[in-house]
Amino acid sequence: MRRTLFPSRETRPGGGPRRRRAPGPTRFLAVLGAVLTGAVLLTAALFLLLGGAGSPGGATGTPAGSATSGRDVDRVVGQLVSVFENGTPEIQYAYVEDLDDGRGYTAGRAGFCTACGDLLTVVDRYTAQVPDNALAGYVPTLKALAASFSDSTSDLDGFPDAWRSAAADPEFRQVQDEVTDELYVAPARTLADANGVSSPLGLAALVDTAVQHGTQDGPDGLPDLVRRTNADMGGSPADGIDESEWLRGFLDIRRATLENPSSSATSEVWGESVGRVDALDALLDAGNLDLDTPFTVDPWGDPQTIG
Template sequence: MRHPFPDPARPAGPSRRTVIAMACASLATVPLLTPSRAAAASARATGLDDPAKKEIAMQLVSSAENSSLDWKAQYRYIEDIGDGRGYTAGIIGFCSGTGDMLDLVELYAERSPGNVLAPYLPALRRVDGSDSHDGLDPGFPDDWRRAADGDPEFRRAQDDERDRVYFDPAVRRGKDDGLRTLGQFAYYDAMVMHGEGGDLGFGSIRERALGRARPPARGGDEVAYLHAFLDERVWAMRQEEAHSDTSRVDTAQRVFLNEGNLDLEPPLDWHVYGDAYHIG
């Protein structure tokens, strides 16, 4: 994960579109929803944790992190991108220098003792907080790919750590602030890049946004608040050279916001780093 030093994120924690309405002849056999049930169904549909919306979130993040909508191909991804965080790997950019890769491999070792990555745990503990590869080279990248390709348990561990550390806390905070799906995604994407803590982390970005606008849960306007949040996110990104390209906000999230698409309903069209993407 792309966390600014010295405070890596450690929060505690754990298709598209509905089908067209049925033909009139079949409607008589379908029980009508009561108003309360209809409202409940609508509320469920607006959350990023709805499976179809979560899939969209994964694709949006993958377009920014890996220049591809095929996020499931990223379980095996690993490289040092030169941002001072050591190896970046997996579906959400777990980093050897920020602690979340260590947490992931520890979880994997608990579930699958003796796995191919377990011998690297001492080295991962040593390099935490640095960009060092000491004890990881030359075999770690190949063994990471071997685990991702051959062991479903490693892929499940990546999913679970993503949800525990980033996705679930972001969605929970977004719902607490009264935000709909786009706002919840804005929180999630910020946590993915910045982590929770530190002056450039999600918590500080949110606090600065709250100083400029109120979220819906505090009686404010959702669009105005999200513009404030994205403004503060862009500022935080520009403080680090590795994050100075802000297109994942400017030509993606801001586009959806300006379109009034607060529920992230497809079709979605956006650009990241100049590349065009579409979800139909």
């Protein structure tokens, strides 16, 4: 899939995941490289084939027996990740901020960034659909920044206002949903299906890990965490391992990775993010594998209700 096209964030300039300064919880996101055309086409095909679980409006065409069959959990998964990312279940399409973290502007529902290529993907696609938009004039600069992984914002005067203005357009919000689905949700669903992870909570755990750790091959990426879990558990749910026990093992490995990542540059901010894992563990302890709503999560000392 996309793994070889998006190197681990640890190999990028700027080090580890981004940290939101105030107010609300620490903010983290996997850093994605500049998006190549072939990767976009491939992930779009996966999106059409498998459906997307990141869009609040819900996906269609989900295969029977998959993690989202029987009912629509897209909204719930999206809200849960939003709590982990932004401290609120309300999807933050208009969010934009320079976090001084080596990635330029961070913006939108999934923390797309100007130095990483994923924000360019959003703006490029939106401009193809709506040529006369407030962000269109920034495309050449965004391409240059993504190509060099530059965190410079000196040539982006007025960009935050333009992003917030575009976020009022339902078409722009839909583009954000699509790109989130392609970059995070489709790879997570593929791994869920391949490993027999069929519960909504299992899907949510993999999607959130994709958002924070990335979907690339590497010692801290989602695929490697799944492989390590399978090795530790002697298989996956597809091999007959109890899904609850497998998820507990997966979350233990994710917590250990956050506390001791392969790159020392990420250790401080990742160590502060274990509340994400604690919140997922609490749902598992409560037996809420179906993510039955309403439920409350408290990753950052500020309980949020989803439902």
